[in-house]
Amino acid sequence: MNSFDDFHYFYLVVKHGGFSAASEAESISKSKLSRRIIELENKFNVNLIQRTTRHFKVTELGQEFYDECCKVIAQVECAENVLLKQKSEPQGLVKISCPPLMMHFQIRKLLNQFLKTYPKVEIALELTSRRVDVLHDDIDIAIRTSFEPNEDSSLIIRDVIQTEHCLVAAPELLQGKQITHYSELSGYPSVALGIQKNQYIWHLCGVNHDETVDVPYSPRVRSNDLAGVYYAVSDGLGIADLPYLTVQADIEKGKLIHILPEWKSNRGTVQLVYASRKGQRLVVEKLLEMLIENLRRLPESHHGYSPT
Numbered sequence: 001m002n003s004f005d006d007f008h009y010f011y012l013v014v015k016h017g018g019f020s021a022a023s024e025a026e027s028i029s030k031s032k033l034s035r036r037i038i039e040l041e042n043k044f045n046v047n048l049i050q051r052t053t054r055h056f057k058v059t060e061l062g063q064e065f066y067d068e069c070c071k072v073i074a075q076v077e078c079a080e081n082v083l084l085k086q087k088s089e090p091q092g093l094v095k096i097s098c099p100p101l102m103m104h105f106q107i108r109k110l111l112n113q114f115l116k117t118y119p120k121v122e123i124a125l126e127l128t129s130r131r132v133d134v135l136h137d138d139i140d141i142a143i144r145t146s147f148e149p150n151e152d153s154s155l156i157i158r159d160v161i162q163t164e165h166c167l168v169a170a171p172e173l174l175q176g177k178q179i180t181h182y183s184e185l186s187g188y189p190s191v192a193l194g195i196q197k198n199q200y201i202w203h204l205c206g207v208n209h210d211e212t213v214d215v216p217y218s219p220r221v222r223s224n225d226l227a228g229v230y231y232a233v234s235d236g237l238g239i240a241d242l243p244y245l246t247v248q249a250d251i252e253k254g255k256l257i258h259i260l261p262e263w264k265s266n267r268g269t270v271q272l273v274y275a276s277r278k279g280q281r282l283v284v285e286k287l288l289e290m291l292i293e294n295l296r297r298l299p300e301s302h303h304g305y306s307p308t
Contacts, residue, residue, distance in 0.1 A: 011200055012026050084143050090121055093123070096140065099145070108296070110294050118283070140281075161306070163267070167240070167260055180260075192229070207264060
């Protein structure tokens with residue numbers, strides 16, 4: 001029987017990016033961590049970590065082993081959580097990833113209310129538009145908007161609600177002119193989300209009819225984060241496709257102009273992504289339930305949403 005402790009020590013060292021960092025974060029002596037991992041390597045006659053006085057690098061085999069250790073650690077935590085569920089009050093740390101603008105407009109108030117309801121809950125937020133690896137990045141719940149069908153069968157993905165998008169531009173870009181047909185869009189610079197796409201297309205769908213049309217465009221400005229797109233549009237650098245909820249207040253105040261309001265420019269699906277239902281911690285279960293319930297109510301009170 002192999003020692004689970006050795007697997008755990010290796011997991012901690014790789015997770016924290018080095019022996020010193022793991023020692024400080026986990027209050028385990030550096031010498032103990034080093035000795036146990038050397039014993040593990042010697043036992044199987046393998047090299048898991050390349051280490052010098054200045055560099056720390058996980059080998060290809062070590063990375064593969066680490067990925068499996070993540071799964072083992074997760075299963076052990078699930079087993080412990082079966083016992084913790086006997087406690088009636090949700091508690092503990094939940095790690096969440098979410099795009100910054102989605103956090104501001106859709107998620108922030110819900111999380112704040114959850115924290116006020118359950119004072120023993122802690123939340124660690126990673127605000128990023130990057131498509132995180134839930135297992136490798138040690139994330140409990142990834143909140144995201146997706147525009148393509150999911151192909152990762154190893155994760156649980158809950159489609160919660162759809163967000164309607166629209167084309168907008170700053171008044172200074174249009175200079176008093178009005179765009180009345182989508183064929184006129186090519187006469188203006190544009191801003192896009194995504195920096196490594198081969199092709200950029202606005203997928204227009206009629207608001208009061210079933211007609212659809214794809215409008216290719218060549219963005220002048222590209223950003224890997226929706227906030228970057230928003231600020232570029234607000235500064236008059238181009239036309240962009242943005243969630244209606246994000247720009248609704250600016251449209252009403254005249255800071256942005258809703259272009260071709262008879263067309264929706266895109267439709268995204270808000271998703272909750274997590275690793276497994278088995279042995280799920282009570283706090284994560286409660287948070288998932290709350291997010292799903294409240295997000296699905298949004299179409300009742302806000303424009304720019306539709307049921308999935």
